[in-house]
Amino acid sequence: MTTIAVTTWSLEQTSPADLLPAAAPEGDVRVVRSETPSPEFSRFLYASVGGDIRWTDRLGWSYDRWRAHLERPGVETWVAYERGTPAGYVELAAGDDGVVEIEYFGLLPAFRGRRIGGHLLARGTARAWDLAERWPGLAPTKRVWLHTCSKDGEHARDNYARRGFRLFDTKVAEEPEVVTPGPWPGAFPA
Template sequence: MSLTVTTWSLEQTSPADLLPAAAPDAEVRIVRAEVPSPEFSRFLYASVGGDISWTDRLSYTYAQWRKLLERPGVETWVAYDRGTPAGYLELAARGEQGDAAPGVVEIVYFGLLPAFRGRRIGGHLLSYGVARAWDLAERWPGLAPTGRVWLHTCSKDGEHAMDNYLRRGFKLFDTKVEQEPDVTPPGPWPGAERD
């Protein structure tokens, strides 16, 4: 059995495109996970994406996670609500000086753990993360200044994802419709059940 999935690609081409969200009422801090940690990154990936069919990295080995996290220009920004990880955003520079398309930063993954959705944390985290995408080269000598920030979302993502991206100033530049196998989301770990 297959599932029809629509994927939308969105971009910003200037820091002025960013329309920041208001900070949430909760005590939310956003911190960069500066030490590459495959264990922590896999926890974030599986916990945020477990119920929305993020499966592409589930088979990664420890070495594959480490290699990915140690690339220049890859950053993980984590939102904490009163000390508890609530969600994250992963940035990846896609062009270095001398490349054909320098200064491109992708928001590779972004989302909240299920218990933290619907509490206005997502808009705040996205706003903060996009601002960090625009100033990424300041933290990574040798990277070209950011000239474009892009991401993609799909019809399997949370119901408010697209609206959040549009409200933050992203513009749609591509749409694809494909058939994918209909796979039951694995949850954050095998056998997990949501209430």
């Protein structure tokens, strides 16, 4: 099996004041919380956003595993829509003691490079900072963190830096090289 070296960068914000705004994209772009947990919709977003950048860890999840994950207190999915069409998403997950992870963030390939990503990341990060207001019993957010890696989109790390995220850890590991699955066979071939 062929392996590739993958660099993973972990980034964080430790205050809501760290969040830097992004310019709003042109046109009819809205960011809306998906308030009803839907394994089908979440899997669609995951596969469609991550299919060409090797997101594979959740592809084997069962319906019940998706549902259990999405129904956890403090897990939220925020979706960017352009003229009613899903363009991308950010998934938040509350951890212990006021720590919120941005577990997934990205855009469907057709929507990249149109200033939607910065806007979605800024809105999603703001929602991470006020997550406890929507979930009674959760501690107020004191840290928001995420990781990105060398397999992600070429502009991902720069977008995080422009939103005020700071590097706190870097790791390099060999991983099996996987065929880019795409959201379905033949979509966005390399």
